[in-house]
Amino acid sequence: MNIVVCVKQVPDTATERKLRSDDKTLDRDAADGVINELCEYAVEEALRLKEAHGGEVTVLTMGPDKASDTIRKALAMGADKAVHLVDDALHGSDALGTSYALAQTLKKIGFDLVVLGSESTDARTGVLAAMLAERLGVPQLTFANKVEVDPSAAKAGSGGSIAIQRVTDYGYDRVEASLPAVVSVVEKINEPRYPSFKGIMAAKKKPVEKLGVADAEIDASQVGLANSWSEVADFAAAPPRAAGTIVKDEGDGGAKTADFLASKKFV
Amino acid sequence: MSEILVLVEHVEGQVKKVTLELLTLARKLGTPSAVWAGPGYSPEAKARLAEHGAEKIYVADSADVNDYVVAPKAELLAQLVSEKSPAAVFVAATAEAKEIAGRLAIKIDSGVLTDVVGVEDGLVADQSIFGGGVNVRSRVTKGTPIVAVRPNATPVEAAAGAGAEEQVSVAVSETARSARIVERVKEEKGARPELTEAAIVVSGGRGVGSAENFSIIEKLADSLGAAVGASRAATDAGWYPHQFQVGQTGKTVSPQLYIAAGISGAIQHRAGMQTAKTIVAINKDPEAPIFELADFGVVGDLNQVVPQLTDEVAKRK
Numbered sequence: 410m411n412i413v414v415c416v417k418q419v420p421d422t423a424t425e426r427k428l429r430s431d432d433k434t435l436d437r438d439a440a441d442g443v444i445n446e447l448c449e450y451a452v453e454e455a456l457r458l459k460e461a462h463g464g465e466v467t468v469l470t471m472g473p474d475k476a477s478d479t480i481r482k483a484l485a486m487g488a489d490k491a492v493h494l495v496d497d498a499l500h501g502s503d504a505l506g507t508s509y510a511l512a513q514t515l516k517k518i519g520f521d522l523v524v525l526g527s528e529s530t531d532a533r534t535g536v537l538a539a540m541l542a543e544r545l546g547v548p549q550l551t552f553a554n555k556v557e558v559d560p561s562a563a564k565a566g567s568g569g570s571i572a573i574q575r576v577t578d579y580g581y582d583r584v585e586a587s588l589p590a591v592v593s594v595v596e597k598i599n600e601p602r603y604p605s606f607k608g609i610m611a612a613k614k615k616p617v618e619k620l621g622v623a624d625a626e627i628d629a630s631q632v633g634l635a636n637s638w639s640e641v642a643d644f645a646a647a648p649p650r651a652a653g654t655i656v657k658d659e660g661d662g663g664a665k666t667a668d669f670l671a672s673k674k675f676v
Numbered sequence: 677m678s679e680i681l682v683l684v685e686h687v688e689g690q691v692k693k694v695t696l697e698l699l700t701l702a703r704k705l706g707t708p709s710a711v712w713a714g715p716g717y718s719p720e721a722k723a724r725l726a727e728h729g730a731e732k733i734y735v736a737d738s739a740d741v742n743d744y745v746v747a748p749k750a751e752l753l754a755q756l757v758s759e760k761s762p763a764a765v766f767v768a769a770t771a772e773a774k775e776i777a778g779r780l781a782i783k784i785d786s787g788v789l790t791d792v793v794g795v796e797d798g799l800v801a802d803q804s805i806f807g808g809g810v811n812v813r814s815r816v817t818k819g820t821p822i823v824a825v826r827p828n829a830t831p832v833e834a835a836a837g838a839g840a841e842e843q844v845s846v847a848v849s850e851t852a853r854s855a856r857i858v859e860r861v862k863e864e865k866g867a868r869p870e871l872t873e874a875a876i877v878v879s880g881g882r883g884v885g886s887a888e889n890f891s892i893i894e895k896l897a898d899s900l901g902a903a904v905g906a907s908r909a910a911t912d913a914g915w916y917p918h919q920f921q922v923g924q925t926g927k928t929v930s931p932q933l934y935i936a937a938g939i940s941g942a943i944q945h946r947a948g949m950q951t952a953k954t955i956v957a958i959n960k961d962p963e964a965p966i967f968e969l970a971d972f973g974v975v976g977d978l979n980q981v982v983p984q985l986t987d988e989v990a991k992r993k
């Protein structure tokens with residue numbers, strides 16, 4: 410089975426994240442770039458499916474040169490090879506542009522299964538997997554906390570079936586489809602492995618193919634900041650919250666809290 | 677005034693509060709038309725939508741629309757956009773409705789804004805990003821704006837609308853039928869409100885200590901008619917199910933009141949709750965960062981403070 414796992418480099422959530430004042434896009438230099446946490450679950454799930462059914466795991470990243478660190482991390486976990494979509498023309502692409510660029514690349518490199526994290530910690534739109542399914546015309550199996558692939562799908566191109574549990578507000582939906590398909594995974598689906606020393610060494614030798622906009626047959630008029638479908642008018646840091654009242658519990662902490670809630674008309 | 681389509685969120689035939697919020701918001705910017713997708717439509721539902729300003733109600737209540745993941749609803753909205761040429765499409769910023777919005781955006785070649793907390797004249801949207809750290813104003817520059825608005829962003833106001841019904845037939849395409857929902861599993865959550873919609877959320881963290889002890893969090897929540905949330909430390913430990921996790925990789929909530937008990941207030945937890953209107957923290961460590969956000973805080977043992985608070989709330993009812 411030919412599995413492509415899309416990973417994204419994001420600013421570390423532990424550092425202060427900013428927008429750039431010049432073009433109002435994410436300031437990638439202000440914070441350390443790390444692999445988006447949910448992407449680690451996606452890589453892990455892809456590796457487990459490969460281990461169960463055979464095939465190959467390709468990492469696909471769209472991002473600037475420094476995103477190669479994120480690619481190495483996924484390769485160190487055990488992915489076989491990577492494709493890095495990198496081109497200045499892609500800078501500032503919104504979800505529509507990003508999904509278009511990734512869909513074009515996926516069509517070019519081929520896949521039986523695309524696996525993603527259900528959202529990124531920076532943009533948090535949670536729409537990319539659905540958009541990819543729409544653009545590729547394949548089943549959308551998103552917000553999965555469990556993925557099962559039928560073994561007959563093991564050989565690339567042979568089709569096969571797939572089922573997931575899709576997390577909902579009330580529990581989950583069981584969803585069935587045929588391959589090829591797009592899957593997105595949620596946090597508790599698995600426990601991502603730590604790269605071993607051997608894995609880290611091996612990752613250095615694994616092939617990383619760099620593709621530009623033209624290589625992936627991406628129409629440059631559909632990507633990049635200037636061609637986005639939306640724009641940021643202005644932005645500002647959220648005003649800090651006013652300091653509150655902190656009391657020490659002297660056996661009446663619950664009652665005092667109730668007084669506070671009453672003063673705010675919650676009780 | 678120009679028509680704004682509002683996709684109705686409903687569960688077991690009941691219109692959810694967020695839809696009434698969306699209708700209220702849409703009324704300020706145009707004329708709202710509700711779009712009902714899937715089974716369960718009823719005269720009560722119609723009345724509720726009309727009471728909150730729906731001038732028209734487009735009803736596509738065939739099972740087809742609901743039996744497949746997301747895609748049929750995006751097709752329905754795309755069809756309505758091309759027939760009615762609305763000024764905008766509003767959906768709730770729930771996981772599923774955002775996905776509908778995303779697919780719709782591609783179908784009608786239009787921009788989409790997610791996690792919107794307010795919309796001004798000219799369809800300029802306020803968004804809160806980076807876990808509430810930065811406020812952004814943005815607008816769609818191509819096509820029909822699609823706006824996903826967070827629950828609790830707008831107070832509901834009633835206002836009569838005509839509620840004129842129009843049946844819509846959708847021919848769900850083969851591609852949209854490719855991911856079939858074969859079973860819906862409902863997990864017991866009692867009578868509590870849904871986490872992202874609730875006006876009050878009571879969350880427990882590592883300080884709660886065990887799965888059993890979460891009952892003191894639940895009791896406080898029930899006394900306030902609140903939803904229960906949890907930090908990642910609590911869901912990681914298996915004390916509370918993951919769908920109740922609040923934070924960077926869990927749910928984002930913006931309730932009127934958020935009570936955090938035994939939660940330190942790590943940046944990734946704050947990302948999911950710091951836009952709450954009022955924040956109360958109960959923590960035994962006076963240095964816990966959650967107190968920086970709190971409008972009211974108690975430094976103490978939650979095992980003492982929380983049950984006492986529950987009793988006091990009950991007494992004052």
Ligand SMILES: Cc1cc2nc3c(=O)[nH]c(=O)nc-3n(C[C@H](O)[C@H](O)[C@H](O)COP(=O)(O)OP(=O)(O)OC[C@H]3O[C@@H](n4cnc5c(N)ncnc54)[C@H](O)[C@@H]3O)c2cc1C
Nearest residue numbers: 881882883907908909923924925926938940944960961978
């Ligand atoms: C990429 C990423 C994503 C993450 N996403 C999330 C997320 O979505 N949600 C989330 O919550 N976290 C998330 N985290 C984890 C986050 O960093 C913290 O580890 C987590 O929030 C800690 O949970 P906690 O506050 O319950 O536990 P702790 O930080 O251990 O705090 C427990 C608190 O309880 C107090 N306490 C202990 N006993 C008592 C008592 N008897 N009475 C009163 N107080 C007591 C302690 O003083 C302490 O302040 C994420 C981390 C990363 C790296």
